[in-house]
Every structure is written in C-alpha cells, then in structure tokens.
Amino acid sequence: MGFEAFYSQRSNASGGLGFIGPSAKTQDTLLDLREASALVPKTNLFSSFVPSSDQVLPVGIGFQLWCDDIQVAADSVKEFKPCAAWLYAPRNGQKDLDKWSLKIRTASPQTQIWIQIGTLAEVKELLRGSQLPDVIVVQGSESGGHGRTKDGLGLISLLPEVADVTEGSQIPLVAAGGIADGRGAAAALCLGASGIAMGTRFLAATETRISRGYQNEVVRANDGAVNTTRTLLYNHLRGTFGWPEGYSPRTIINKSYEEQRAGVPFEELKKRHEEAQKAGDSGWGPDGRLATYAGASIGLVREVKDAAAIVDEVQKSTLRIFTGLTSGIV
Numbered sequence: 001m002g003f004e005a006f007y008s009q010r011s012n013a014s015g016g017l018g019f020i021g022p023s024a025k026t027q028d029t030l031l032d033l034r035e036a037s038a039l040v041p042k043t044n045l046f047s048s049f050v051p052s053s054d055q056v057l058p059v060g061i062g063f064q065l066w067c068d069d070i071q072v073a074a075d076s077v078k079e080f081k082p083c084a085a086w087l088y089a090p091r092n093g094q095k096d097l098d099k100w101s102l103k104i105r106t107a108s109p110q111t112q113i114w115i116q117i118g119t120l121a122e123v124k125e126l127l128r129g130s131q132l133p134d135v136i137v138v139q140g141s142e143s144g145g146h147g148r149t150k151d152g153l154g155l156i157s158l159l160p161e162v163a164d165v166t167e168g169s170q171i172p173l174v175a176a177g178g179i180a181d182g183r184g185a186a187a188a189l190c191l192g193a194s195g196i197a198m199g200t201r202f203l204a205a206t207e208t209r210i211s212r213g214y215q216n217e218v219v220r221a222n223d224g225a226v227n228t229t230r231t232l233l234y235n236h237l238r239g240t241f242g243w244p245e246g247y248s249p250r251t252i253i254n255k256s257y258e259e260q261r262a263g264v265p266f267e268e269l270k271k272r273h274e275e276a277q278k279a280g281d282s283g284w285g286p287d288g289r290l291a292t293y294a295g296a297s298i299g300l301v302r303e304v305k306d307a308a309a310i311v312d313e314v315q316k317s318t319l320r321i322f323t324g325l326t327s328g329i330v
Helices: 005-013 026-039 070-080 094-107 120-128 155-166 182-190 200-204 212-220 233-237 255-261 266-277 296-300 307-326
Strands: 057-064 082-088 112-117 135-139 145-148 173-176 195-197 228-230 247-252
Touching: 026 057, 026 070, 057 070, 070 082, 070 094, 082 094, 094 112, 094 120, 112 120, 120 135, 120 155, 135 155, 155 173, 155 182, 182 195, 182 307, 200 212, 200 296, 200 307, 233 247, 233 255, 233 266, 255 266
Parallel strands: 057 082, 082 112, 112 135, 135 173, 173 195
Antiparallel strands: 145 247, 228 247
8 A cells, every 4th residue: 555644644534544554675664654653643532443541643554474574563563653553464374463463562552453364264263363353354355455366255255254253252344355435335334344444445545655657547447357457477577576375466457467468478578567667657557567556446446536535435425325225215
C-alpha cells in the first residue's frame, strides 16, 4: 500500500483507520511512522477496534514478516506506539506469527496485533497458536498485492467459513479483497465481518504515493477477471525475489506479461522494463510494462478522490443499503 501519513490523518478523521504499508526496507517504513507521529496527535478515542486506556498513535503499521527486521520493527513500535501492527506473509508460518506478536506486544502492550490470512488452514493455526491476534484480516483471492495463489478462495465463500471457525473467540474479522464501495462493504458485513479493509480503492486517493501513470491505469482499467492476473513476473523484473511459497501479487496485465506469455526471454523483458522505467507515466497502461499491482475490483474504481471522501462515501452507501433493507426498500 504505502499510503503516506496524511492519508491516515484524513481517513481517521472520517471514521476510518489508515495503515502505513511496508516498504522494501523496514527502516524506510519507520521513517513514515516517524512522519506520521509528527502529523497526527496521539489519542485514545478513534476506533472501536482498538480501544485503549493509554494514548496511542491513531495510525497502523504493516510488516511483511518474511523480509522485515523484527528488532527494528519492535523498537519503532515501542517508540511511536501505533495503534495496530498488521502482520503478514511469514516464512515459517505460525511460528513466526507467534514470535512477532509476542515481540511487538512486549514492546508496546497497547498496540493491537492484526494478522492477515487467506486460507482456512491459516485461521485454524492461528487459533492453536500461543499468541491470539486482536483482529483477523480475511483476504479473499480477489485482492490486489500479494495474496494466496493455489489455495486462496473468494471472499464470499472464505469469510463465512472463517466466521464459523472463529465463533466464540470474540476476535473481530476484517474483510479484504475485492471491496471498493458500499455494496461490497455491506456484503462483507452480512457475511460475518466486523469491518472492511480496502487497498485498491485507495490507490485512487489524492494522497497516495504512486506515480500518476500508475494511478491513471487503476482508474482506466476494468473487468478485473480478464485484465488482472496473479504473477511473480513484475516482482522479478523489479528485482524482488524471496516471497514465501504460495504468495503472488495480482497486477493489471500489460505488455510485459503478454510478451512473457508469447515466449520473450526474461532478460529481454527486463531490458524493455528498464527502458519503460525511464519513460515516466507512459511506462504504465495497456501498452506499458511497469508493475500495476491492483485487485479485481478495478472496474469499480472510476475516479481519484481525497481519502476522507472515499471513506465517507463508502460509509454512507453502506448505511443506505442497510436502511433500505430494514425499511423494505430493495
């Protein structure tokens, strides 16, 4: 994700909770956390998900466990006390999740642990672990970014089954993957979620730190079933290797992927990719070659808006749907 601190400030003001996504290096993510702490005052009144008697920074921080530095992460959490730490993609499964959860809780007891899963097996492991999370983020296969590949499942089937397995645990579920408007939010709440997380929709927020060409492509593209795919190609073209087995990002299809499918050798694709990097915003788009990580909900993202406006719009739309159902208006 990589939303800047200003995004978190404005979305929080509208009733949302913003997370700073992981960077290539843990230290870079922490620079964002330091900036957020200078922009956003600490509080204890901002979200029903993260109640606390102690003041915390009303901004979450995300860590990719397979590549982030646990000690650097714990030190930063201790210093800045973000309200939540979102943990994802452990190389050693539940063992790493338990290790990270304990380390962060020791550093900052008031920081909640959010753990993202994409399969029912992961949920069962979580419930058997030594460190139960405060929130479980249930990611459907429609999601953008790095999701589960062969063993992933769509949110409409995965979420209710997770809700059944976690019944009685009192752990809130947050739905993620394919949600871009009030209709998706309302559906997720009906399926058993206590809240929703959106990533792709916020790629089209004015505050998001991505290139204009990337943002324009997210707004332009539609029909995610046809025009997006899960592939590690763009990771490798960018020099990113090492993701744990079973994870792959969803991206909007462009020339790089099409030419790989046509048999163009990787070294030639990499050369063309490097040339596209020098082309500025034209490096994205159907005739471009640069990575455009996005979810299957791209057809629902049609314009760029302030983060606060997006949160407000989704909240009001969701409320209208439920109000219409209770009043008999379908």
